Amino acid sequence: MSQDTLQDFAGVWIGKMSELVQTIIGSGPIKYIVNWSRMYALWPVHITTACCSAEFGAMMGPRLDPERFGMQAVAGGLRQCDLLIVEGTVTKKMAKRLKIVYEQMPKPRYVIAMGDCACSGGLFHDSYSIVNDVHKLFPIDVYVPGCPPRPEALLSAIVKLREKIRRQEVFA
Amino acid sequence: MTTEPPSPGISISKTAEPSTLDVSVGPQHPGSGHCRILIRVDGDYIVSADPDIGYVHRGCEKIAEYRNYVSNIPHLERPNIADAIHLNWGYVLPIEELQGVVVPPRGKYISTIAAEMNRIMSHLYGLAIMQGVFSGHTTIFMWAFGDRDLFIELAEMLTGARLTYSFLVPGGPRRDLPFGFEDRLSRLLDYFEKRLVEYDRIFFSNPSVIARAKGIGVLKREDAKKLGVVGPVLRASGVKYDVRKVEPYGAYADLEFDIPTFEEGDSYSRYLIRFEEMKQSVRIIRQALEKIPKGPIARKAPLVAPEGEATGRVESSRGEITYLVMGDNSDKPSRVKIMNGSFRNLIALPFLVRNVHVADMPIIYGSLDYWPVEADR
Numbered sequence: 072m073s074q075d076t077l078q079d080f081a082g083v084w085i086g087k088m089s090e091l092v093q094t095i096i097g098s099g100p101i102k103y104i105v106n107w108s109r110m111y112a113l114w115p116v117h118i119t120t121a122c123c124s125a126e127f128g129a130m131m132g133p134r135l136d137p138e139r140f141g142m143q144a145v146a147g148g149l150r151q152c153d154l155l156i157v158e159g160t161v162t163k164k165m166a167k168r169l170k171i172v173y174e175q176m177p178k179p180r181y182v183i184a185m186g187d188c189a190c191s192g193g194l195f196h197d198s199y200s201i202v203n204d205v206h207k208l209f210p211i212d213v214y215v216p217g218c219p220p221r222p223e224a225l226l227s228a229i230v231k232l233r234e235k236i237r238r239q240e241v242f243a
Numbered sequence: 244m245t246t247e248p249p250s251p252g253i254s255i256s257k258t259a260e261p262s263t264l265d266v267s268v269g270p271q272h273p274g275s276g277h278c279r280i281l282i283r284v285d286g287d288y289i290v291s292a293d294p295d296i297g298y299v300h301r302g303c304e305k306i307a308e309y310r311n312y313v314s315n316i317p318h319l320e321r322p323n324i325a326d327a328i329h330l331n332w333g334y335v336l337p338i339e340e341l342q343g344v345v346v347p348p349r350g351k352y353i354s355t356i357a358a359e360m361n362r363i364m365s366h367l368y369g370l371a372i373m374q375g376v377f378s379g380h381t382t383i384f385m386w387a388f389g390d391r392d393l394f395i396e397l398a399e400m401l402t403g404a405r406l407t408y409s410f411l412v413p414g415g416p417r418r419d420l421p422f423g424f425e426d427r428l429s430r431l432l433d434y435f436e437k438r439l440v441e442y443d444r445i446f447f448s449n450p451s452v453i454a455r456a457k458g459i460g461v462l463k464r465e466d467a468k469k470l471g472v473v474g475p476v477l478r479a480s481g482v483k484y485d486v487r488k489v490e491p492y493g494a495y496a497d498l499e500f501d502i503p504t505f506e507e508g509d510s511y512s513r514y515l516i517r518f519e520e521m522k523q524s525v526r527i528i529r530q531a532l533e534k535i536p537k538g539p540i541a542r543k544a545p546l547v548a549p550e551g552e553a554t555g556r557v558e559s560s561r562g563e564i565t566y567l568v569m570g571d572n573s574d575k576p577s578r579v580k581i582m583n584g585s586f587r588n589l590i591a592l593p594f595l596v597r598n599v600h601v602a603d604m605p606i607i608y609g610s611l612d613y614w615p616v617e618a619d620r
């Protein structure tokens with residue numbers, strides 16, 4: 072056997088091996104455990120884009136207590152976070168920064184669009200300085216309409232997102 | 244600000260001088276967001292600071308020109324939804340002046356009650372986040388937010404919304420006090436007065452809070468006057484100026500209340516002044532509930548305003564808000580100009596954070612109770 076074929080053989084073998092590992096992890100009980108731990112570690116990035124942040128604060132407060140779902144009260148570094156909540160209007164100046172924030176987050180990452188403004192422009196749809204199509208910046212998992220949405224609505228969006236995570240494939 | 248920062252978080256770059264560094268804080272930072280502060284540090288000391296605002300500029304003033312007077316109300320109160328009634332009232336006052344509509348006394352009292360409730364809610368929000376979280380005190384965040392929700396419930400009972408009320412229209416408030424509201428509100432105030440004592444015990448007399456905030460970021464009386472800061476920041480520097488006394492609107496002329504002032508002008512007195520104002524708000528609401536007259540709550544106002552211009556001033560929780568409204572015989576204003584407390588108080592930040600430790604900057608920033616959305620409009 073020449074050197075080349077050996078390497079080819081090894082490459083194929085390793086490729087097959089990683090596929091095998093992925094199949095094992097991505098199925099059955101291990102997938103369940105991975106998704107379960109992701110579900111209970113949704114840390115939101117704290118980037119407030121507009122006034123909806125007041126209701127985000129109320130959601131983080133003692134009434135609804137999202138810590139029972141594993142949502143840590145606002146972690147500082149965005150490299151530890153996996154949930155981006157777009158809290159309201161995204162202006163043109165903020166959109167660039169928001170995209171960078173999204174790109175800096177580790178995968179898997181999820182996005183909730185909070186408020187009418189983040190969903191479709193809302194009250195300020197005809198303003199000269201805002202971005203109406205936030206979904207063109209990055210994919211959005213859950214939309215929460217309302218101006219501002221009640222904290223309960225935001226919490227139910229998080230519950231929906233957890234449901235989505237529970238059913239997702241590990242290597243998507 | 245010539246170069247863009249590589250990261251919206253906190254990034255550091257070298258400067259011409261070897262001993263200093265430029266640090267860009269924001270707009271994504273653990274504190275608040277939507278405001279970037281460029282600071283130059285020498286070791287652990289801040290040499291200069293330069294706030295970069297405008298991340299939430301939504302063009303409220305321009306939008307106001309192509310919507311009619313009443314449809315302008317919702318979006319003109321969005322700049323500060325922790326303090327929506329005051330923004331709303333400041334816009335409605337000049338329109339009423341232009342149209343020559345006089346609000347009936349009962350309407351004025353209802354507006355005053357709603358506004359003072361809003362002041363308490365807004366100060367609790369400031370106490371929870373701007374003062375509590377920024378000084379690393381999570382207990383007060385939980386307490387203040389829990390109590391704020393009780394006021395929000397009552398505001399919802401009165402106006403139908405949690406934060407964005409759109410409660411005042413030209414002519415008066417939209418609704419009368421609902422059945423059982425007075426009773427619930429006075430019981431809530433009894434509870435809240437007890438809680439204020441506990442806040443004092445856990446936060447304001449807390450040695451760690453005093454050590455962090457006392458003597459930090461001193462704004463002297465003369466400087467406060469020169470910089471043109473308003474509201475609690477001005478009063479914490481010893482200037483007794485409050486629009487509710489100077490140019491009474493609503494029912495404030497009939498009600499008795501004090502204007503708390505402090506002489507020190509440091510961050511701690513800016514914390515305390517909001518605490519004292521909450522006590523005064525409780526006093527105002529109590530009196531208003533007692534004195535409220537019977538009768539109609541609102542008058543019918545025309546949808547069109549005549550030609551001319553008028554200004555309205557209200558004392559919001561973050562300082563004086565001035566609205567200028569120009570009418571031109573149509574149902575849309577030809578110009579709306581907003582001046583608000585957050586914007587005028589932020590100007591003090593670069594002066595206050597000079598030669599302080601980097602760790603003191605959040606304390607000073609929090610003591611200004613800056614609400615970026617309001618400043619950017």
Ligand code: SF4
Nearest residue numbers: 159160186187188218
């Ligand atoms: S949806 Fe309403 S509350 Fe939320 S950011 Fe937009 S205007 Fe503000």
